[in-house]
Amino acid sequence: LFGALDRQPPDALLAVIGMHRADPRPDKIDVGVGVYRDASGATPVMRAVKQAEARLLAAQPSKAYLGAEGDQRFTDLLAGIALGPELAASDRITGVQTPGGTGALRLGAELLARSGAGTIWVGTPTWPNHGPIFREAGLTVRHHAYFDAETAGIDEQAFLSSLDAAAPGDVVLLHGCCHNPTGTALSPDQWQRLVAKLAERRLIPFVDLAYQGLGRGLDADAAGTRTLLAAVPEALLAYSCDKNFALYRERVGALWVQSATPETGAAVRDTMLVLARSLWSMPPDHGAAVVRVILEDDDLAAEWRAELDAMCARINRLRTLLAAIHPALASIADQQGLFALLPIDAAAVEALRAQHAIYMPASGRINIAGLNEDNVARFAAAIAPYLGD
Ligand code: PLP
Ligand code: TYF
Structure with missing residues (x-):
């Protein structure tokens, strides 16, 4: 019965998680799968959730x-x-x-x-x-x-x-x-x-x-x-x-x-x-x-809203920082949410992974929350050669 089934490619987004995890380079950057990250790169359980x-x-x-x-x-x-x-x-x-x-x-x-x-x-x-x-x-x-x-x-x-x-x-x-x-x-x-x-x-x-x-x-x-x-x-x-x-x-x-x-x-x-x-x-x-x-x-709901607002504000701060770095990224400041699509091809994505330990899916989509105030400059310098003038 099952002999007729073909092998299937892994989910391209979820595969990035495993590749990033296996990379020993200490300054690696994960802008792959769409989960919120705080400034330390963690995806914490929210305070209101812990209390609930x-x-x-x-x-x-x-x-x-x-x-x-x-x-x-x-x-x-x-x-x-x-x-x-x-x-x-x-x-x-x-x-x-x-x-x-x-x-x-x-x-x-x-x-x-x-x-x-x-x-x-x-x-x-x-x-x-x-x-x-x-x-x-x-x-x-x-x-x-x-x-x-x-x-x-x-x-x-x-x-x-x-x-x-x-x-x-x-x-x-x-x-x-x-x-x-x-x-x-x-x-x-x-x-x-x-x-x-x-x-x-x-x-x-x-x-x-x-x-x-x-x-x-x-x-x-x-x-x-x-x-x-x-x-x-x-x-x-x-x-x-x-x-x-x-x-x-x-x-x-x-x-x-x-x-x-x-x-x-x-x-x-x-x-x-x-x-x-x-x-x-x-x-x-x-x-x-x-x-x-x-x-x-009401109290837990207010705490949840405040923490969500802080997450949202952090994403938007990073958007402003990133957009200011290169003209090709300017629209990132006006956009919203975790994601932006970089105007780079799959070969560039692979080169960024090999040379700079930067992880994203082949589409060039980045999870903005994977950046922080310390690594955003290094990230921008690494992608700049692929962005054109
Ligand atoms: N829709 C979009 C656009 C998403 O990015 C995701 C991400 O996971 C989902 C739906 C599914 O969400 P969930 O993890 O709750 O199934
Ligand atoms: O787009 C994302 O990264 C999120 C998480 O099969 C996700 O939506 C990615 C792939 C998948 C399930 C969730």
Whole structure:
């Protein structure tokens, strides 16, 4: 049976972790996989998370099954953060806990397939897992224009006009903020024009919000998503808490689906639960319970927000430093989130690894948080020869 299977390449992003770990050079720099790092290069457990975990350890009464929806109070409290109070109260929006943002994307993909959707459009470039997640669920993945390497910005005209090739009922995957891998973000005006295009073409948005709070702040980073949901009848929102609560391996996320009517929403929810039962039965509890404990408690929630704000500020300080170093990097200051796409090729990436112990995927994407005030100058000097004039 299994003899027909071919060997597969490792995940290009996760492979960088192993290569960096094996390098003995003391001044090595890891700007590979997308996890937040502090100035010492660590990815610490957040203070509010530690306190919530201590409370759970002391007081959690049971670990008995919850159900396919997971911790519903987690999802409802998180809706206030992600959607804001008005949309969170909508009787057309229903949400369930999922294993990370990836689980939310996959559950949404399965729901789309079950509903008869055939095609999802993703931007070029996008997170490399997007294509496989939707294809494994049986959807056709097509690509729309998005990034302009010349300006290191969004080619809005090409983006919107490439959506003219989509058929009514097609789905469009959008990054809510902090685009992975380019760091770009739509302005409020650009969101408005995108909303108009989606409405005109009768396309269904599927927003992936995996970095809320790491760009411009919690509300600013969700503003485009909220504008969109308020304007269209149907939409999906895959959410990850793994970056903004630094819970990565705990796999914390949620999927919200907005339907045209509350009645349709009830059938959507039933279907989400049926699909979740066959995918993972129930999502893992611990990380979602941690987030619930934080959001239930004003003091813990304030502590979480303050630490998240500090992480966001550190990323933006590094962005300013990096952008000032070379004209080809200037746009990094205006972009947001962990990532930027360097205008260098795979050969340059390999040379940087061999000669300077600098680790990034072959795409030239860097995780800005892997830099610090001490190594940013050395990093800039190493990449400068590959950036042109
Ligand atoms: N979406 C994007 C754009 C991401 O970069 C990631 C990163 O991991 C995810 C979704 C998935 O998040 P999670 O680790 O919660 O599955
Ligand atoms: O883009 C990143 O680096 C993060 C982390 O298969 C990640 O989204 C990367 C690859 C992967 C899962 C998560």
